[in-house]
Amino acid sequence: MALKLRLKPCERVVINGCVVQNENRRYTLTVSNFAQIIRGSDILQEEQAVTPVRRAYFLIQSMLLDPTAAANGTGLAAEMMANLYTAFSRHDIQDRIARAMTHIGERDYYKALAALRPVMEYEDTLLGTRPAAPINESERADHHAGG
Numbered sequence: 001m002a003l004k005l006r007l008k009p010c011e012r013v014v015i016n017g018c019v020v021q022n023e024n025r026r027y028t029l030t031v032s033n034f035a036q037i038i039r040g041s042d043i044l045q046e047e048q049a050v051t052p053v054r055r056a057y058f059l060i061q062s063m064l065l066d067p068t069a070a071a072n073g074t075g076l077a078a079e080m081m082a083n084l085y086t087a088f089s090r091h092d093i094q095d096r097i098a099r100a101m102t103h104i105g106e107r108d109y110y111k112a113l114a115a116l117r118p119v120m121e122y123e124d125t126l127l128g129t130r131p132a133a134p135i136n137e138s139e140r141a142d143h144h145a146g147g
Contacts, residue, residue, distance in 0.1 A: 003031045005039075012040030017065055036064045037110055042117075052087065053123045056080040057116050060100070064109035077104050084119070093122055 005013060007022040007029060014020070016035050031037065038061065049058035059077055063070040081101040085094050096115045103112035 003035075003037070005029045005031065005037070014038050014040070014043070014065060017067075038064055038113070042113065051120075051123055051127065052080070052084060053116060053120045056084060056100075057113060057120060060104065060109050060112050060116070063104075064113070070107070070109070074104065077101075088119075088122075090122070093119055 005028065007013065007027045009024050009026060010022060012019055012021045013029075015031065015037050020029075044054060044058050044061055046058060049055045056077065059069075059073055059080065063073045063077065078101065081097055081104070085097045085101075088094055088097070096119050100112040100115035100119075103109070103115060
């Protein structure tokens with residue numbers, strides 16, 4: 001199944017480690033096979049990885065961007081995810097962490113990152129660095145439907 005990326009003007013995307021930048025207009029790029037892809041707006045800078053969830057996100061992001069990191073980071077990622085799972089008591093947050101770990105096992109690092117984004121938002125809320133943002137109801141329905 002092909003993936004259609006709708007790029008905004010001047011938006012960057014990393015595909016299998018290659019940085020691609022759009023020109024000054026919208027563009028749709030179709031990726032016909034599985035590839036490690038991340039939008040520039042989803043990339044966390046190393047200096048931003050200052051909390052447990054952000055450190056886990058950064059590690060998984062590194063695994064997406066660099067095959068060597070992927071080969072060496074799986075055990076550390078599993079340990080970090082287990083620690084996060086036990087640190088949070090909300091079942092929906094634990095569910096997201098478990099889902100991220102499943103995606104790591106499948107080497108689908110983008111989906112692992114996507115599963116962790118709401119966990120990062122929740123962590124920010126707990127730390128008082130960002131207002132609470134409820135988890136999207138359609139995302140919850142997708143998960144329960146097996147999505």
